[in-house]
Amino acid sequence: MRVMARLARPLLIFGFAFALVAVWLAVTFVSASNGGPLSGAIDRLSTFTTIFLGIFIEAGPFLLLGTLASGLVEVFFNKDDLNRLIPRNPLAGAIVGGMMGLFFPVCECGVVPLTRRLFRKGLPLSVGVSFLLAAPVLNPIVIASTAAAFGVGPVLYLRLGLSLLIAVITGLIFAAQTHPEQLLNPNARAQISGASLDSPPPSVTFPMGKGSGVGAMASLRSGLPRVMSIAADEFFEMGRYLIVGALLAALMQTAVPQTALLAVSAGPVVSVLAMIALAVILSVCSTVDAFIALAFANTFTIGSVLAFLVFGPMVDIKSVIMFSRVFQRKAVAYLIILPLAMTILFAVFMNFNTAW
Amino acid sequence: MSPRLYRTLQALILAALGIFLLQKIWSGTLYWYISNRFLALTVFAAIGFLVLAQNILPRRRPAAAPVDPDHHDHDHDHGEVAPAWGLLIVALPVLLGLLIPAKPLGAAAIANKGVNTSAPLAASREAVRLDIAPTDRNILDWIRAVNYAADPVSLNGLPADVIGFVYHDSRLGNDEFLAARFTLNCCVADASALGVVVQWPGAASLAGNSWVRVRGAVEASTLDGQRIPFIKAESVESVAEPSQPYLYP
Incomplete structure (x- = not known):
């Protein structure tokens, strides 16, 4: 087992390098041949x-x-x-x-x-x-x-x-x-x-x-x-967790049709779930997500837009993957489920109780 | 892997990330990925990566020297922090950027993202500009015009002169195509496509995703309930891809 474990890493690296070279060869080959059934796949890869x-x-x-x-x-x-x-x-x-x-x-x-x-x-x-x-x-x-x-x-x-x-x-x-x-x-x-x-x-x-009592630990x-x-x-x-998260988010974006998500803008519950799913899939930084939420403010319920603004910064694909470097698996699950449940609760409550 | 080699590889990858970003900024292709308002932040990051790389690169100094940078890692999670495949993953943006031909979002992305005029419209609620001369309006301006004009019919017959890429939408007729653009707020992750319907006898012969300049008379129209401009084209000529492929609402 120890030998296997020792071999696993170099094998992984070689496999990875090999896969990259294979992708590169495939890309150059297909873009040279221009057209054909594979060019759609290359477009999607691009x-x-x-x-x-x-x-x-x-x-x-x-x-x-x-x-x-x-x-x-x-x-x-x-x-x-x-x-x-x-x-x-x-x-x-x-x-x-x-x-x-x-x-x-x-x-x-x-x-x-x-x-x-x-x-x-x-x-x-x-x-x-x-x-x-x-x-x-x-x-x-x-x-x-x-x-x-x-x-x-x-x-x-x-x-x-x-x-x-x-x-x-x-x-x-x-x-x-x-x-x-x-x-x-x-x-x-x-x-x-x-x-x-x-x-x-x-x-x-x-x-x-000033006056916070923070001492100097080392010279500059x-x-x-x-x-x-x-x-x-x-x-x-x-x-590396951010990058794996970005890869997953990009994969979701090229594989899951967003038009389907956006078709449910009016339901008081469904709209909240759709906007939460969108926040997780988009994985955009909290410093700019307000501008994205604004795009949905006219069509989506107020509760769902708030759910996007509140839940997105707490939990998305890349941050969950990074959480695993800080917490045990059980705690990561809590960190997803507790904010999720509370966000849905507040957002749906708002949709039923606010005239927007 | 020796700590010294590991540090050297780290420094090389950080430098590669910095140079990668600088190259994107220099060539203008940075805007294929993010909105221009992130330029300053990207410049900061590129310089930051290079400064970090320079600082952690092991000096030519015996390993036993007291201020060897590797020494400090011992109060750190050692061993676990240093799998070699982690280095490879962090190098992935540069590797993918070099291997896969760089392209801005185009017709292929619409297939998944769909055409959505309401999103960019809402984002630009504050800045509706209807005072632009008709032939200076871009596709986004026309979308705004037909959605915000008190009487869209009043737009009918105005001359339009717009640039977009060809998208063959299955909802359109044989002699029609969509002249489309992507708009984005922050990065391509939130991009949404919009377009004007163009009627042109040679529509079917136009290659999808090729850039065209369309001139003709506008009519306010609808597509699946969305208000959308319709251009009866007098001329459709192919043009080079604009240096700034996206529009900012």
Whole structure:
């Protein structure tokens, strides 16, 4: 078995490389012959690649920002300060977690590595879960883009309020677990030694918020290379999940006809389910999804548009795949099901009780 | 794989991602993938990838040196973080970008996405511009015009001069085709297609997905309940693909 396991990786790499070469040969061969039954397949492959690269080029920079933020937290953020800032009370903690996005402006790609880093620094599970779910909406960039798309009005307030509410409730449910650490992936659990001991004594202080009691952990000159090396490692670790997610989303987009989804814009329940499915399939970044939701605001029910705006940033194909680097499988399931159930509940309730 | 080799490969892939993005920006094909409002962010990312690559590239220094960048990884999830196939997956955007011929979304994508005029219309609710001279209006402007004009019939007979790609929609007659464009808000993942119906005797002989310039008189019409402009073409000539293939609502 050990030999098999040792052989599996090189075989996988060779298989992968071989598949790529095969695809390339097929593409050049078919585009040279021009026409015939295969050219349709090549067109579809081309469309698939364009959508995949579109998602990656759009989401990649945000993931890079998230990993850089994670590196900065690791190098310049003291574990004890973190513990001092977070309230002991689970409810207060979950609310603080939900609001933390206002100070760490990250979207749903960047929030995953940052949350894991904070878990490793000893952030309580409920606070982190609430942060993970709410931060992609409750942050300055997304608030600005939602206000730009829908104006400062009920849609903006409901989006912010519902996101925070669902995040806090989910955080509290996680807080009720008797062994919260067991829900975390081993690589996300808090370390026994809090501060890294290999950093030299601080000579230049790195201010991170006035009077917040954040100490300087390392000098800028010795710290920044470490930030970069952490960011690079995390970009490679999370990036491969982002890329697999983008591949799946692009595959869904080239295989599942969206016209069918959009045919059900009026039903109070069906429209909500359709918009949630669309949010998951599109997998667009929360910083811009308001503009996409706007496109459906005229035809779809208000509840379904809100469901798109609330659920999309919490759960989509690429973020679920990245969750698995932070949580155990059971916890990932909770993180999908709890927000899903609450979003459907609120959205359907709204459809039955609001005159829009 | 030695940590040094791993770091070197990481640096090479990051540099490749940065150069890939810069090449897309330089050649203008970046806009085949995302909206132009992401240009600044993409430039930042390209530079960020290159700076990261430069910083993690192992220096020529004995492995035992105290500030070897690899040393810091030991407070990190080691071993698990470093499967070689992970490197390959992160290189995938560059590999696919090089292997598969790059194309903007075209007629093949409509088959799945469908023609949807309501989405781009709603997104542009705030910025309806009906004051453009008729021959300067693009396909999106005409869609807006027939949907927002108080009396669509008043548009009838106006001269149109639009560019789009040919889509043979099964709902249309033999002498008709759709001159289509994609509109997008953020990236091609949210693109939706719209078009004007063109009546032209040689419609059947036009190759699907080829770009054409259509001139003729407009009529307000409907297709499956969607208000859509109809052009009785006086001329249809083939043109080169525009440098900016999509329209932004």
